[in-house]
Amino acid sequence: MPNLPIINTHFDELVALAKQRNQQLVDDYQNYIEPLDSSAVENLMAAVTLSDFVFRAFEQQPEAIAQLFAERDFTDSHVPDYEEQLANLLQGCDSEACLHRVLRQFRQQAMVDIAVSDMVGHAYLDVSLARLTKLADALILSALNWLTLFCQERWGVPYGVDGQQQTLLVYGMGKLGGGELNFSSDIDLIFTYPQTGKTHGARKSLDNQTFFTRLGQKLIAVLDQQTADGFVYRVDMRLRPFGDSGPLVLSFSALEDYYQDQGRDWERYAMLKARPIGQGEHHQELSQLLRPFVYRRYIDFSVIESLRKMKLMISREVRRKQLTNNIKLGAGGIREVEFIVQVFQLIRGGRVKELQQRNLLTVLPLLVEHQIVPPESARVLTNAYRFLRRVENVIQALDDQQTQTLPDSELDQARLLHVLGIDTWQEFLTRLNAHLGFVHDEFNQLIGEEAPNHEDIQAQWQTLWHDSWHDTDDFTWQKAIASNWQKDGIWQTLYEFKQELDKQPIGQRGRVVLDKLMPRVLFHIHSNSAFENAYENTYEVVLPRVLQIIQKVASRTVYLELLYENDGALIHLIRLCQQSHWISDYIAKFPILLDELIDPKLLHNPPALADYVNELQQAMLRIPEDDVESQMNGLRQFKQAQQLRIAAADISGVLPLMKVSDHLTALAEAIIGEVIQQAWHQLTARFGQPKSTLGTNHKGFAVLGYGKMGGIELGYGSDLDLVFVHDCSLNDTTNGEREIAASQFYVKLAQKVMHIFNTRMSSGILYELDMRLRPSGNSGVLVIHIDSFADYQLTEAWTWEHQALVRARMVYGHDDIRNNFSAIRKRALTNPRENGELKKQVVEMREKMRNHIDTSSGQCIDIKHGHGGLVDIEFLTQYLVLRFSGKYPQLTEFSDNIRIIEGLAKVGVVSDESAQCLVDSYCQLRNASHRAVLQDGKAQLSQTMFNQMAGSVAQIWQSFME
Structure with a gap:
């Protein structure tokens, strides 16, 4: 048996593995080892001990690897x-x-x-x-x-x-x-x-x-x-x-x-x-x-704000993935060194041509030469970067895995220490943390982050949180407050909250942070400092909502620290809880949304409609394409974050009603596109892609949106009414090793899309999909050829299906299918109809819906289904399009109710006065419906309020339908 490799005897696990691997190579690969000299054998034994990747490679290619060690x-x-x-x-x-x-x-x-x-x-x-x-x-x-x-x-x-x-x-x-x-x-x-x-x-x-x-x-x-x-x-x-x-x-x-x-x-x-x-x-x-x-010709400081946003996204990713001990993405890690260097390149590179380099270690000395970075900063940044990159390479070479997380097994820790020449894990962590600390300090100086100052909180609030569970009569300060809290049941709420916390597995670090956080929560709620418009007894409403969220995250210290270290985020959380019960429940359900509170400006300013696609692509870039579960969670987290931003902008008045629905619809469209891309990626890896799509930029697949999706009128809890179509030829097949018919491929694609949407994960479902509006409903094929769709709409569809088609539009797909669908829709809607039968069928369907769904009772009227409510307006516009579009085909141009009503007025089907009444009522009722969702109330109005908003709708309905 050859001598054991030189392994640090401090590491028992490493010595044991060396003996095991040594014996295994001798037993199984003696013929390949014998020709090697002692130095080569020692190197081989050390390598297979330190790296599972090298050991596995030797097993797969023993002759080639042995020759490598010989030469x-x-x-x-x-x-x-x-x-x-x-x-x-x-x-x-x-x-x-x-x-x-x-x-x-x-x-x-x-x-x-x-x-x-x-x-x-x-x-x-x-x-x-x-x-x-x-x-x-x-x-x-x-x-x-x-x-x-x-x-x-x-x-x-x-x-x-x-x-x-x-x-x-x-x-x-x-x-x-x-x-x-x-x-x-x-x-x-x-x-x-x-x-x-x-x-x-x-x-x-x-x-x-x-x-x-x-x-x-x-x-x-x-x-x-x-x-x-x-x-x-x-x-x-x-x-x-x-x-x-x-x-x-x-x-x-x-x-x-x-x-x-x-x-x-x-x-x-x-x-x-x-x-x-x-x-x-x-x-x-x-x-x-x-x-x-x-590189801009001027000195460009705008990149620092961009850097802040990118770093914020990375910090969220670290929290969401619970990436502890990550030397790339964590505070002070490799990415922060890269950001520091890159930001100076972008700021100065347009004027200082020498900075237009790609290699970080080449650029750092140039930053010193041009007096952009102090020599000492550059020296320590260089040392930190070299140390972190060396650690990264070693932990990846252990098993050829793409990881930047420090190993948690004693064996891999010993391997890392042996290669670095460090004796103990504690010594390694001391060196590592010194490097990380310096880099993070430099980074914070660059982007202007400052540590919060919490000294302003009154000491009494600390005492209140720690001692209030014994005897409230002991308090001599603010007796009026204590009395009010006793009267309003606040003491009892806090007592029950702490009792629940005692049952949770909160670690020592979490308890310490919680005890520092809670006095600040009580202070901000009671002082109304978090509220722009304070209400009497606001704490009675807000405190239970905030406590519900804190209870959800109590065992996740990282979120407690987020709220403690970011006073603005805490204040913003309290303000949102005051303004909307739905938002407080939403954050409690998905605590990951606390990340969104760090930048209130960003929170109240959702992306431009055209930017949802870009923002989603950027978010998904950080997730490996082959990590399907993380991709699916990433989609859900993006949707939740954007929906929170839209809701925050809604309740603050930044977005009016029509814009809220525009944003919710644009968000859904962006997600549909990304889901199809993910499903396509997974399927083409198995079957290839339909041959007719080779060399093109389209997939031969389209999604039709119906209902609120088609009408660009999505609300916060809306499901998506969708229909899938394709336009491949009957004989088309895929080009993969496992060749299947293109029609079968598209069925699998639709199933994969539904799986991504509907699978319930820790982050919930993506959207509820409703596919019942496809031709022949639940008994119909999941994805239909566009020609078959045309045949169905023109020869078989019921009146209610043509009503639905009024509100349909294509929300994903290429122009050929879009143009084809538009022509089919126009032909189906403009077909001549006998008015009496049409009116009879529409009225019957409306009454059938009302009898099953209307929740009106007494003096409370259902906003959607009450007489003169939202659905009456929708049915009326659908009826008028079906009745008059043969004469006025321009009525088929739009799928949203507002523009349809305006079009009806333009051609004289309804009077300008009636059209304005319908538009005003529709907007007011939809706004009331939104408000009800945000306040977690029933979608109902008092009879008086309902009549003020929609009193004339029933009269207009009667003038056309009775």
């Missing part, structure tokens, strides 16, 4: 020419399967070399990062070059409008772009090409967009696909323009137009690192096109 000096700092090595290996490769195998096996061997050099040879960080980056470059380029020739043989050679041959350019983003790739990392890429044009030399020519899209899809599959040999890299394309919903590939001009017209601040940060992989004649041209977007 390599792991202390050598040389960066190999990976590209040349791969070129030799790929010379005889004649199939995509061969390409997959060669790349994966080469990647594994090279990563073993890097891991051993890092963990056994103690390679410099710069050398490790350079090797990891050069390896990724070589694997991407080798795959691209091989696939380019492969695609050109099938589809021809692409040429631009100037007659020059075109190539696909691959841009590496993030750490790959910066030449500082970590050990186990996904790679963020953007694909582009110089000019539009078409291919030459094949039987059938393709436009360049289609050719490069297919080439890009193959490149992603070669790198990302899991095979028996593993994968090369997890590929993330979501940093491209428009994210997942955008084209996979864009021309230079389209790329330039996007960044100049629509580029967002976070994309400026991302593009700082963008680097073309390989060398090419067009790289410089594109860099010049994009530079004005990234």
